[in-house]
Amino acid sequence: MTAKTLKTVFKILVITLSVFIFGCKNDSYKESVMANEVDISENFETISAEQTIAKFATEQTNVPLDLKIIKSATARYQVKNVKQATNKIKIVAREYGAYISDLRFQNDLYRKENRFTIKVPQKHFDKVMDSVNVIADFVEYENITTKDVTEEYLDIEARLKTKLEVKARYELILRKNAETVEDILKTEDKLRIIQEEIESAQGRLKYLTNKVAYSTIQIDLYESVDYKEEPKSYTKTFWSKTKDGLSNGWSFIEAFIIVLINIWPLLIIGVFSFFIIRKRLKK
Numbered sequence: 001m002t003a004k005t006l007k008t009v010f011k012i013l014v015i016t017l018s019v020f021i022f023g024c025k026n027d028s029y030k031e032s033v034m035a036n037e038v039d040i041s042e043n044f045e046t047i048s049a050e051q052t053i054a055k056f057a058t059e060q061t062n063v064p065l066d067l068k069i070i071k072s073a074t075a076r077y078q079v080k081n082v083k084q085a086t087n088k089i090k091i092v093a094r095e096y097g098a099y100i101s102d103l104r105f106q107n108d109l110y111r112k113e114n115r116f117t118i119k120v121p122q123k124h125f126d127k128v129m130d131s132v133n134v135i136a137d138f139v140e141y142e143n144i145t146t147k148d149v150t151e152e153y154l155d156i157e158a159r160l161k162t163k164l165e166v167k168a169r170y171e172l173i174l175r176k177n178a179e180t181v182e183d184i185l186k187t188e189d190k191l192r193i194i195q196e197e198i199e200s201a202q203g204r205l206k207y208l209t210n211k212v213a214y215s216t217i218q219i220d221l222y223e224s225v226d227y228k229e230e231p232k233s234y235t236k237t238f239w240s241k242t243k244d245g246l247s248n249g250w251s252f253i254e255a256f257i258i259v260l261i262n263i264w265p266l267l268i269i270g271v272f273s274f275f276i277i278r279k280r281l282k283k
Contacts, residue, residue, distance in 0.1 A: 068208065070147040071125050071215040077136030082112045082223040085135050089118070089219070092131045096124035111222050118217040125215045132219065153208055160201040167194045 079085035082105075093100055098120035106113045120128045133139060174187045236244070260267070 066150075067148065068150040068153045068212050069122070070149055070208075070211045071122055071144070072147075072218075073125075073129060073142065073144045073216070074218045074220075075129075075132070075142045076140040076220040076222070077132070078138035078140060079136055079221050079223055082114045082221050085221050086114050086116070088135050089132055089221075092128060092135075093118055093120065096128055097121050098124065098128060109225075111224050113220065113222045115218070115220050118219065119214045120217060122213060122215045125217075128217065132217075136221075149208055149212070153205070156201050156205055156208075160198065160205065163194055163198050163201065167191065167198065170194065 077085075090100060092098075098118050101117050101119060103114070103116040106115075118128065129142070129144075133142075170187055170191045174184065174191065178184045178187050
């Protein structure tokens with residue numbers, strides 16, 4: 001083997017060894033890097049969860065308590081006896097400071113129905129709904145809706161405050177600065193307009209306050225009955241005919257007396273004529 005061949009073989013071995021050693025170092029570096037990445041991600045997830053919980057707790061504590069929520073509900077229930085169920089619901093309503101309005105009863109060949117509206121204080125809304133649910137035998141449906149009017153309420157309050165301040169300034173102008181009749185009339189006209197706007201805002205606030213304070217529950221109660229065909233004609237019983245006869249006889253007597261009262265001049269003339277004719281016949 002020549003010296004040139006030995007040099008070539010030696011170079012090949014050196015290159016192979018270098019590549020092998022470099023590859024082993026890269027593998028160990030990758031393994032360490034991956035391990036470090038796993039540790040970092042685990043710590044990051046733990047911190048993120050704690051921060052999320054803390055943030056949620058903070059948000060919950062900052063929720064405003066004085067929200068203006070209008071609650072309303074519509075429900076339909078099947079009961080065994082409509083009148084008894086209605087009386088029980090009236091007792092529940094009185095117990096929670098509520099009252100019933102707009103009651104409408106309907107009775108036909110298929111069922112008896114009773115529809116009414118309960119005005120209940122908002123704080124007892126859920127209790128009344130649960131109590132009525134217990135009375136029912138079958139719940140056909142229950143729909144509950146809520147409407148947040150907090151933004152509108154606060155906006156009207158702010159506008160009302162501003163209008164009251166403007167009114168106070170106009171009144172001050174009217175008392176101190178208005179000198180001519182024209183100035184007085186203009187100021188009074190402005191006061192009239194601002195007063196109308198104030199009354200409108202106050203009326204809207206009062207309406208929203210009442211709607212928020214008292215929730216509305218519309219309830220339909222129905223009771224199924226056995227179907228009965230409606231008779232084509234009705235025959236009166238003996239007692240019904242007797243009652244009608246007595247009533248008709250009394251009506252005839254009343255009519256006869258009224259007729260005599262109306263023709264009293266003719267009666268007087270007739271009696272007077274009768275006595276004159278009788279006297280002449282005797283002569």
